[in-house]
Amino acid sequence: MDTRLATSITYLSDMIRIDSRNTLALGAPGLREANEEDMADYLTGKLNALGFSVARQYPAPKRPNLIARHHVDDGLPTLAFNAHMDTVGTAGMSIDPFDPQVRDGRLYGRGSCDTKGSLAAMLTACETLIATKTPINLLYIATCAEETGCQGSALLDLSGYTVDGVIVGEPTRNHLVVAHKCHATIELHCRGKAAHGSRPHLGDNAIYKAGHLLNYLETVTIPELARIKDEVFRDGCTLSVGIIAGGVKNNIVPDFCRLVCDFRLVPCVTAPNEFFADMTARASAALGFTVELQVVDISPAMHTAAEHPLPASIRTTLRQHGLDDTPSGVAYCTDGGQLSAMGFPCVVMGPGDIAVAHSAVEYLELDQFQQAYELYVDVATEFAKQGPQHSPPPGSN
Structure with a gap:
């Protein structure tokens, strides 16, 4: 040896x-x-x-x-x-x-x-x-x-x-x-109004809003991310939703739901915080309700x-x-x-x-x-x- x-x-x-x-x-x-x-x-x-x-x-x-x-x-x-x-x-x-x-x-x-x-x-x-x-x-x-x-x-x-x-x-x-790539963990929050499960029309179900947001992420955001490419990464940026959490009890209309997301951004995205803020603002405008952003961690x-x-x-x-x-x-x-x-x-x-x-x-x-x-x-x-x-x-x- x-x-x-x-x-x-x-x-x-x-x-x-x-x-x-x-x-x-x-x-x-x-x-x-x-x-x-x-x-x-x-x-x-x-x-x-x-x-x-x-x-x-x-x-x-x-x-x-x-x-x-x-x-x-x-x-x-x-x-x-x-x-x-x-x-x-x-x-x-x-x-x-x-x-x-x-x-x-x-x-x-x-x-x-x-x-x-x-x-x-x-x-x-x-x-x-x-x-x-x-x-x-x-x-x-x-x-x-x-x-x-x-x-x-x-x-x-x-x-x-x-x-x-x-x-x-x-x-x-x-x-x-x-x-x-840059690795970012972000949370997207949807808020609603709590109500008794027997009268859901009096509430505003945050989980339903999160469902609309999920559909938007899948049909709009993910294809947009895939188109952001550079000379090294031809597969573009990616997004994976890893956690959905909302509600406190089955007979209470949930007033809060969060999505925990894993993003991988190509190096040409030089300002991730601004990128996520813009993405969230566009989602809110498209969906007709406010989507809140919380940046948990960004590794450059x-x-x-x-x-x-x-x-x-x-x-x-x-x-x-x-x-x-x-x-x-x-x-x-x-x-x-x-x-x-x-x-x-x-x-x-x-x-x-x-x-x-x-x-x-x-x-x-x-x-x-x-x-x-x-x-x-x-x-x-x-x-x-x-x-x-x-x-x-x-x-x-």
Whole structure:
């Protein structure tokens, strides 16, 4: 077995044994199963041993974002590796989630694919890049609370750090992803007037209004969304209504009903709040009653031009490895959306298949794992040739 792959397997196995489940949003009440503190402790030890200076930022107690920096020279570009430390829960898993097993060319365990595999491959890549004195500055950013709407990365403070490009580790089977959609959760509220069920004509049934709204969304809004396309996403924007809730008792005419909606917006929709406000206003005008809007959460889209030095370096590296270098987009969100919104050029690329992320039997193909480490090293080497893309900000550390 390749020595570096063996090292990566050791790192990943250690990480899988660390419980970092995240099933409650930041600030949500309730008893947490785990947190990211132990993962941050493990990474800090490894990164310190490589010569990184490590800092932690805490959006919540025991929920750190970790930022590690290996600085060589101000005149060199800085490449950031990013992946998240938290995993989804383990309910329904049919394997031991915290007992890493290697068999049949795979490593099994919760987080192996999403995204401790990326964390481990990036750690091994950093070890190699430092040992070979590759002329590049490195950041290693491990985030918390990604699985609950990319909350941790939204609260990262990278002021004082120079970042010329970010590789976000997510399971893309090591394909290059230059764009992903915005994910928004919104609620649409319909209000009516309560009355006794025996005299419904005295009330105004909010559920019936919600029914009209559902029909409008299906026949008008969804086709309109599908027509909003860009150069990456030819399927347009999408909408799925996931929850309908209204009424308090069967013999009371309901005065309230809400629809909880999942939207995926293409990156060219640059102002989601205004977009939803306009959509709701048009629905109200068409239906003849007020539809109220509540924006629950918005995770930003990501789009980096394929010609940017980072994806260009990745495409060159992929071709050198005999791999498909076609840039693509995905519908799901990543920390790359939040980092891109901060002004940092981002791509998503990592080992694993999104189809087995969060699954009852989560695993990582070892050939992809080794390939990821090799690609990260070669991409950084190629990117180093591009030179810095930004001047160091005042007070950089």
